[in-house]
Amino acid sequence: MKNIKSVELFVFDLDGTVYIGDDEIDGSFDAINSLRQMGKRICFFTNNSSRMHTDYIARLNKLGLRTYSDEIYTSGQVTCEYILDNYRGKKVFLLGNERLRAEFELYGIELSDDDPDICVIGFDTSLTYERLYKLCKYVNAGLPYIATHPDFFCPAPGCPMPDIGALMEAVRLTVGRSPDIIMGKPHKTAGERLAKKYNLHPRQIAMVGDRLYTDVAFGKNCGFVSVLVLSGETDKEMLSRSKIKPDYVLDKVKDIPALIKEEQEA
Ligand SMILES: [Mg+2]
Incomplete structure (x- = not known):
């Protein structure tokens, strides 16, 4: 019990x-x-993989809760750790904003837009059609395909924001593939x-x-x-x-x- x-x-x-x-x-x-x-x-x-873990340390400390550097875990970090364990040395096409890119770089993961070995979809708040199409091409070509988390939307005042799940659906409807593995809650990784x-x-x-x-x-x-x-x-x-x-x-x-x-x- x-x-x-x-x-x-x-x-x-x-x-x-x-x-x-x-x-x-x-x-x-x-x-x-x-x-x-x-x-x-x-x-x-x-x-939320659109922010670095350090952003959350700063946020909580600012709001008034003393927070230590190893107390934050984001789906972006889970993804980085998973890649280091399973795809060490591989180059990643990342659909993600500046903060997620910085998190990957902090973990020593090489990002590549033109010659990747695997592709990752994150919560990309700076999304462009060009990059979404690029992801579709790599997914269509059969590269390993990882998602940082599954949420369809992110709560926001007034109107929810489209999150990664909505875009995963766009990719699936376009090229017929869903991620091979999803990090973040509720998945077990x-x-x-x-x-x-x-x-x-x-x-x-x-x-x-x-x-x-x-x-x-x-x-x-x-x-x-x-x-x-x-x-x-x-x-x-x-x-x-x-x-x-x-x-x-x-x-x-x-x-x-x-x-x-x-x-x-x-
Ligand atoms: Mg909540």
């Missing part, structure tokens, strides 16, 4: 879980600091990497997030303790209709320390 009291590493989604836009979700920073004081390790894991990196059993890891089909599904797929918070996308009605059932449902991240104490005293 899964218990939150035996969790050593808490993996948090960001938007809708820790903050919304530029606002902390009431009490989440204090709760995360309390978990640190209890000796728990913290990781923030986002599917990142979870296996987290368990290895922290040397923990999956039951010692909790995934905390506001989306059932990415955060909670990721926790379930990886064998982690799954915690749904109702501070973002999911409400009680969506939860009751969903087949994806989290191990714990809380209003907010701030309720986690009390839940652990409750279980320890039971």
Whole structure:
């Protein structure tokens, strides 16, 4: 049976879980600091591959939560690690913006627009038709094809932004291929990497997030303790209709320390 009291590493989604836009979700920073004081390790894991992990360190520190350099994990980083392990020395055609390109370069991965060995689709907020067509050509030619994450859209004030999933559909409708592998939540690759990196059993890891089909599904797929918070996308009605059932449902991240104490005293 899964218990939150035996969790050593808490993996948090960001938007809708820790903050919304530029606002902390009431009490989440204090709760995360309390978990640190209890000796728990913290990781923030986002599917957004349009920013470098360092951008998130700066963002959280600016918002008021002290954040350390190894506490951020993005789907872009998962992709870089996967490429280093499976395609070391290979050249990558990357559909991604400047920040994702910089992340790949930081990992020492060579990018090539004209002579790649593999192709990667990321959340490209600087997308041009020319580069989308180039990706189609490489996918059509049969190059290994990797996606950083699967989201169809990215929440934004007023109107959602088309994310990578919408473009993967465009590629599929054009040349008839979907990615060979997808990184990011809810797929298992990142979870296996987290368990290895922290040397923990999956039951010692909790995934905390506001989306059932990415955060909670990721926790379930990886064998982690799954915690749904109702501070973002999911409400009680969506939860009751969903087949994806989290191990714990809380209003907010701030309720986690009390839940652990409750279980320890039971
Ligand atoms: Mg979220």
